[in-house]
Amino acid sequence: MNTRIAWLVGAVVLWALAVGAGAAGKVVVECDRGVPQIAFAAGEIERAAESAKGAVVVVIEIGAAGLGAQGYRIEREGEAKIRVVGGDAVGAMYGGLDVAEAIKLGGVGELTSGEHRPYIARRGIKFNIPLDLRTPSYSDNGDSFQANIPQMWSMEFWRELLDEMARQRYNVLSLWNLHPFPSIVKVPEYPDVALNDVWRTRVKLDETFSLSGNDMVRPGMLKDVEIVKKLSIDEKIRFWREVMQYAKGRGIDVYWFTWNIFVWAAEGKYGITIDRNNPATIAYFRASVRQTVRTYPLLGGMGITAGEQMGSDKGGITKEQWLWRTYGEGIRDALKEQPGREFPLIHRFHQTGQGEILREFKEYPGPFDFSFKYSVAHMHSMTNPPFIKPVLTQMPTGMRTWLTVRNDDIYSFRWGDPDYARDYVKAMPRADRLAGFYMGPDGYCWGREFIDREPETPRQLVMKKQWYSFMLWGRLSYEPGLGNAHFERVLGARFPEVQSRKLYQAWAAASKIVPQATRFFWGDIDLLWFPEACTRHPAPRGFYTVKDFILGSSMPQSGVLNIRQWRDRLSKGVEMGGMTPLEVAEALRAHAGEALGIIKELRASQGGNKELRMTLSDLEAMAHLGNYYAAKILGATDLAVFDRSGKEELRQSAVLHLEAALTHWKKYATVATGQYRPQLLNRIGYVDLNALVAKVQEDVAMARDWRIGSLPGSALKPAQVDTPFRP
Numbered sequence: 001m002n003t004r005i006a007w008l009v010g011a012v013v014l015w016a017l018a019v020g021a022g023a024a025g026k027v028v029v030e031c032d033r034g035v036p037q038i039a040f041a042a043g044e045i046e047r048a049a050e051s052a053k054g055a056v057v058v059v060i061e062i063g064a065a066g067l068g069a070q071g072y073r074i075e076r077e078g079e080a081k082i083r084v085v086g087g088d089a090v091g092a093m094y095g096g097l098d099v100a101e102a103i104k105l106g107g108v109g110e111l112t113s114g115e116h117r118p119y120i121a122r123r124g125i126k127f128n129i130p131l132d133l134r135t136p137s138y139s140d141n142g143d144s145f146q147a148n149i150p151q152m153w154s155m156e157f158w159r160e161l162l163d164e165m166a167r168q169r170y171n172v173l174s175l176w177n178l179h180p181f182p183s184i185v186k187v188p189e190y191p192d193v194a195l196n197d198v199w200r201t202r203v204k205l206d207e208t209f210s211l212s213g214n215d216m217v218r219p220g221m222l223k224d225v226e227i228v229k230k231l232s233i234d235e236k237i238r239f240w241r242e243v244m245q246y247a248k249g250r251g252i253d254v255y256w257f258t259w260n261i262f263v264w265a266a267e268g269k270y271g272i273t274i275d276r277n278n279p280a281t282i283a284y285f286r287a288s289v290r291q292t293v294r295t296y297p298l299l300g301g302m303g304i305t306a307g308e309q310m311g312s313d314k315g316g317i318t319k320e321q322w323l324w325r326t327y328g329e330g331i332r333d334a335l336k337e338q339p340g341r342e343f344p345l346i347h348r349f350h351q352t353g354q355g356e357i358l359r360e361f362k363e364y365p366g367p368f369d370f371s372f373k374y375s376v377a378h379m380h381s382m383t384n385p386p387f388i389k390p391v392l393t394q395m396p397t398g399m400r401t402w403l404t405v406r407n408d409d410i411y412s413f414r415w416g417d418p419d420y421a422r423d424y425v426k427a428m429p430r431a432d433r434l435a436g437f438y439m440g441p442d443g444y445c446w447g448r449e450f451i452d453r454e455p456e457t458p459r460q461l462v463m464k465k466q467w468y469s470f471m472l473w474g475r476l477s478y479e480p481g482l483g484n485a486h487f488e489r490v491l492g493a494r495f496p497e498v499q500s501r502k503l504y505q506a507w508a509a510a511s512k513i514v515p516q517a518t519r520f521f522w523g524d525i526d527l528l529w530f531p532e533a534c535t536r537h538p539a540p541r542g543f544y545t546v547k548d549f550i551l552g553s554s555m556p557q558s559g560v561l562n563i564r565q566w567r568d569r570l571s572k573g574v575e576m577g578g579m580t581p582l583e584v585a586e587a588l589r590a591h592a593g594e595a596l597g598i599i600k601e602l603r604a605s606q607g608g609n610k611e612l613r614m615t616l617s618d619l620e621a622m623a624h625l626g627n628y629y630a631a632k633i634l635g636a637t638d639l640a641v642f643d644r645s646g647k648e649e650l651r652q653s654a655v656l657h658l659e660a661a662l663t664h665w666k667k668y669a670t671v672a673t674g675q676y677r678p679q680l681l682n683r684i685g686y687v688d689l690n691a692l693v694a695k696v697q698e699d700v701a702m703a704r705d706w707r708i709g710s711l712p713g714s715a716l717k718p719a720q721v722d723t724p725f726r727p
Contacts, residue, residue: 027052027103031060031096036249037089038062040166041096048103056108060084060096067091070171070251070478071117074098082111090171090251094478097167105493116479120428122436123477124172124255125165126404127446133199133225134265135183136216137176139442141209142682148447149200150228153236157447157461158243164463166250168474173247174255174303174438178213178262181288184240185295186233189287193266194233199225207538207685211527212308217264237295244298253300255346256292259307260323261285274309277316282325289330293343301344302327303371306352319352320360332365346371346402346435354394369435370395374403374428377526379439380410381518383420384427386557392433403428405439408526409514412451412676413618416468417511418476418484425477439473443526443682451676454610468507495612498602506598510619512591513626520562520584520633522555527683532625533692534632538685543695546658546702549636550643550711560584563633567640581637585630592626595619617671624668631661632699639706646708654703665689665696 027049033039038060045058057080067073067087072095075083082099086092094116102111128137130145131152139145151157165173181187186194201221209215231239244254261281266272271280293299304327306319313319331343344367347357354370361368375385391401428434440446448459463470471490475482484504491507492500514531521544523529527537535543544552554560561569561578569576579587599620606612635657642650669689678688 026055028057029060029096030057031092035062035089035092037093037166037251038086038096040163040250041084041093041100044097044100044167045103048100052103052108053106054108055080057081058084058096058099060086060092062086062089062092067115068117070094070121071115072098073115074111074113076111076113079109082108087117093166093251094169101490105489107489118169118478119480120425120434120436120477121431122172122253122402123170123474124174124436124438125170125446126174126176126406126438126440128440128442129175129177129180130445131177131180131183131198132195133201133221134195134217135177135179135181136213136264138178138213138216138259139445139682140216141205141680142443142445143205143679144445144447144450145682146200146205147450148445149198151447153198153229153231153239155239155242155246159246160461161447161463162243162247162250162252164461164467164470165252165474168463168470169478170470170474171251172253172255172300172436172438174257174440176257176259176303178216178259179264179266180256180258181292182265184236184256185288185292186237187284187287187291190266190270190284192269193272193284193288195236195265196232197227198229198231200228201225205680207680209682211537211683213259213262214309241296241298244296248298254298255301255303255344256299257303257305257346257348259305259309260326261307261309276310276319276322282322285326286330286333289327290333293331293334294337297338297341299343301346301367302331303346303348305348305350307350310351318356318360320356323347324360328361328364332363335365342366344369348372348404349391349401354391358396368399370399370401371404372401374405374437376524377406377408377442378518378524378529379405379407379424380415380420380515381522381555382515382558383423388429392429395433400433400435401429402435403437405437406526407439407441408443409518409531411441411444411681412532412672413622414466414468414507414615415511415514415622416472416507418472418487419508420511420515421472422476422480425473425480437477441526443530443684451679452614453675453677454614495609495615497605497607497609497612502598502602506595506602506616506619509591509598510595510622510626513588513622513629516584516587516591517626517629519555519558519560520581520629521549521552522558530681530684530687533684533687533689534629535684535687535692537683542685543692545695546632546636546639546654546699547710549632550640563636563640566637567644570641571644581633585633585637588626588630588633592623592630595623595626599623614675617675621668621672621675624664624671628661628664628668628696631657631664635661635699635703639703640711642706643708643711651703651706654706655700658700658703662693662696662700666693669693 029042029045031038031042063085069088070091071087072091073085074095084092084095086095102108128139129152130137130140130149182193182195202224203221247254261274261276263272263274272284273281304323310319335341335343345364346369348371372388372391374388375381446462449462449465488500488504491503517531550563552562554562559578561580563581566580599616602616635654638650638654673689680686
């Protein structure tokens with residue numbers, strides 16, 4: 001009897017055993033557990049089956065090549081047998097995870113036969129990684145990053161994160177750091193650069209750090225440190241090899257991304273400086289890149305930036321010449337020793353020009369892609385952001401871009417709107433232009449959360465706390481045809497205390513608020529708009545006043561009129577030609593009212609489910625925030641017209657709206673701070689919603705004291721909808 005026949009006989013025997021155990025419920029998995037991706041899926045099925053009813057045999061195998069990478073087919077063979085056939089090990093894993101989910105949802109009988117393939121091939125997480133005081137990320141001057149430094153050196157953390165990424169169908173983990181090499185590699189020519197142990201400063205951080213990352217390590221911070229973990233550089237290398245091996249077993253490729261030129265922990269050694277024209281610096285970077293590629297055979301690739309520290313191209317070599325001589329040549333050096341290895345390089349389209357990139361990297365020995373900030377810093381804004389259109393037009397045929405999908409909108413709350421996520425994914429550039437995407441924030445660390453007032457032990461992964469959001473973006477980018485009914489079933493299984501349809505509706509309604517507010521009041525980069533706090537970086541302004549709302553602009557090509565445009569068209573009696581501020585306010589109130597009405601009903605049956613209680617509070621907080629923005633916009637429109645007309649009733653109406661806004665803000669702050677502690681955020685500053693009540697009160701006083709003509713010019717020119725943006 002050959003191996004294939006024996007395997008089939010074994011499956012039949014197991015099926016018979018499963019049927020015999022049907023009264024008690026039994027799920028038997030037949031697969032090759034020597035394949036880590038399949039073993040993971042089998043374990044998920046078995047855990048899901050612990051409370052399953054009925055009997056079923058699940059067979060997982062790698063088979064039909066026509067399915068392609070990550071593809072799989074579900075085959076139903078009667079009521080008691082399911083076969084999962086993967087185009088590769090990752091596809092088999094995804095198919096097995098589908099089965100596990102169906103068992104959890106109690107609907108394995110409804111799992112239908114069919115084929116599944118990835119809509120977007122590479123679906124990633126952008127993770128600014130706080131490795132060490134001496135090798136910081138771009139964001140380490142924030143509380144969440146400081147708290148997470150020890151977690152970055154914990155295999156327990158990475159196993160948990162990578163497992164969750166696989167469950168939600170993410171397959172790229174991009175780790176972003178200003179200068180990671182001293183913490184991850186030992187370069188023979190520069191032995192004194194490699195760092196032992198993991199350091200964190202005890203110095204209290206503040207809001208005065210540079211916005212360009214060039215003072216992330218201050219001398220005083222190095223004078224007062226704690227060693228959070230004892231590790232030699234050799235142990236660190238073994239650690240990261242283990243992380244990459246585990247990631248590969250979950251179908252996930254790991255990339256390192258850097259900004260340039262940063263030389264933390266290396267400056268002053270071997271003649272290394274931040275001078276772009278310094279031959280010692282060029283040689284050091286080239287050797288570090290070469291050694292990184294050598295050291296980590298499972299490293300998926302690298303990403304580079306012509307970044308904040310590189311200055312202008314006046315005098316000496318250009319940015320792109322420097323990047324080629326360091327990263328390009330370093331990778332090429334390593335690949336000469338590893339023939340046949342494919343090593344992708346991603347060049348961010350940031351502070352540089354496309355033509356020069358292509359000239360300097362024309363000899364790159366492998367896949368070479370661009371990367372572009374797709375929604376600048378705000379993925380929760382428009383589902384079809386316009387900013388990439390010029391890049392796609394100019395990009396040569398055959399070249400592709402990654403999308404950097406920045407979430408610097410929502411840090412604290414549990415967001416979840418399937419329709420928005422699906423539409424966003426489906427509006428991404430077509431496949432021949434798109435290499436993939438990675439999403440994540442600069443201002444908040446997606447490690448473990450450290451702001452909950454009722455924390456779990458250990459602290460929850462942000463990815464697990466905000467599981468619904470990560471599920472939506474991951475699952476829908478793999479398969480946008482996955483319907484909303486599926487997500488309703490997921491909510492019903494997780495929160496059986498309440499009606500899943502109503503929870504789904506409340507969650508979606510509350511989650512529409514931040515995108516609507518951001519379309520109306522646009523600050524393109526993260527330091528210009530943080531909607532959770534109606535604020536920007538503390539210098540020079542901080543909290544956005546009602547006057548700022550009058551003078552602000554809406555998101556380019558969003559079809560939303562700002563207040564000045566609306567007032568100008570109103571005074572001329574012409575057609576509006578877009579969504580007016582009054583309509584924005586009404587939409588915000590409608591979303592908030594729908595969410596609050598359902599939440600009140602759901603509260604009665606939440607019982608003792610802590611997660612449900614906190615989820616409803618997050619939705620309530622977002623709803624109060626929506627009411628706040630609605631009232632503030634109405635107050636701003638009244639003041640804008642009063643500034644021209646002098647009609648006192650408009651000023652009085654503005655005061656009433658802004659008093660209502662104050663009431664809504666107080667409710668918002670009470671609910672939000674009942675769950676979350678204030679925190680220092682990178683590039684935004686210290687955010688305390690209760691302390692901002694005083695700023696909200698100032699809007700009321702501003703309206704009461706408003707003098708006609710307080711706005712610049714007696715007849716403001718309408719701002720252009722298609723205003724320039726900063727990439």
